[in-house]
Amino acid sequence: DADVTQTPRNRITKTGKRIMLECSQTKGHDRMYWYRQDPGLGLRLIYYSFDVKDINKGEISDGYSVSRQAQAKFSLSLESAIPNQTALYFCATSDSGTGLNEQFFGPGTRLTVL
Amino acid sequence: GQNIDQPTEMTATEGAIVQINCTYQTSGFNGLFWYQQHAGEAPTFLSYNVLDGLEEKGRFSSFLSRSKGYSYLLLKELQMKDSASYLCAVSSGGYQKVTFGTGTKLQVIP
Numbered sequence: 001d002a003d004v005t006q007t008p009r010n011r012i013t014k015t016g017k018r019i020m021l022e023c024s025q026t027k028g029h030d031r032m033y034w035y036r037q038d039p040g041l042g043l044r045l046i047y048y049s050f051d052v053k054d055i056n057k058g059e060i061s062d063g064y065s066v067s068r069q070a071q072a073k074f075s076l077s078l079e080s081a082i083p084n085q086t087a088l089y090f091c092a093t094s095d096s097g098t099g100l101n102e103q104f105f106g107p108g109t110r111l112t113v114l
Numbered sequence: 115g116q117n118i119d120q121p122t123e124m125t126a127t128e129g130a131i132v133q134i135n136c137t138y139q140t141s142g143f144n145g146l147f148w149y150q151q152h153a154g155e156a157p158t159f160l161s162y163n164v165l166d167g168l169e170e171k172g173r174f175s176s177f178l179s180r181s182k183g184y185s186y187l188l189l190k191e192l193q194m195k196d197s198a199s200y201l202c203a204v205s206s207g208g209y210q211k212v213t214f215g216t217g218t219k220l221q222v223i224p
Contacts (some may be wrong), residue, residue: 035214040122041214043157043201050209090156101210102147105156 003027004106006091010070012112021109023091031094032074033103034058034066036087043090049074050096081113118215120212125221126192134187134218136202144205147212148176148183148187151199160187189220195221 013019023032034046036057045058047059047066055066063085067075078085091106117139135167138146145164147158153202163169163178163185187200199217206213 040216043214045213088154096210099210100145100162101156101205101212102159102162103212105158107156108154 004091004093004104006089006106006109008109009107010110012114013081014114015082017081017113018082019111021076021078021089021091021111023074023076023106025072025093025104027093027095027104029093029095030069030071030098030103031101032068032087033094034064034074034076035090035092036060036085037090037108038087039082046076078111081111083113086111086113090109118150118202118204119211120215120218121143122216123219123221126189128192128194128224129220130192130219131188131190132192132218134189134200134202136187136215137186138183138185138202138204138215139170140204140206140213142207143180144207146176146185147176147203147205148174148185149201149203149214151201151217153198157201162223169222190224193223194222196220 007022028097033048035043044060049068065077089109092100092103094103120136128199147162148160151157161176168177173190178185199219202215
């Protein structure tokens, strides 16, 4: 079984729709992250959470919101999707206890906004 | 802020050696990661350098010079399956914030 899972894996939606991307992990890690990846721009951090009661904005949080429902679950919402939010979205986790902060990525969600 | 630079694309021949460079500017540097990412897949961890010098792990080695803000990933005995993007990422600050470079797309040709 995958340690970090994302649902859905692919989604096509229309401008103005509300979309939720979900991430679950069985690694027992305290930290979770949402990134988007666009060609030529690399991985950009949207939001991150260091524990259930901690939510922080990343470099491109506008138009997005998140919810950390439990240590194992971290959801990303697009309240009103727009075409430039078309991208590959990755969830990641890390363990603050290792002092390394190596990130483990989910398989990604390919989102297309028409 | 942080600035991470790496070449956009590289091509190398199967069986050869290739070096992928990364330069960075940051404050509160903790360490530098290298990740491999095949097209359409998730990035996977390759290495993490904290101290200056070369660390070898099988066919892959990673080098760090903190004073120069420079790292490289060395891939030996290239195989076709090494065709992928290689992401340089810097950890900085007390919370170990990780910032990724835009990646180097490596194509291995026969």
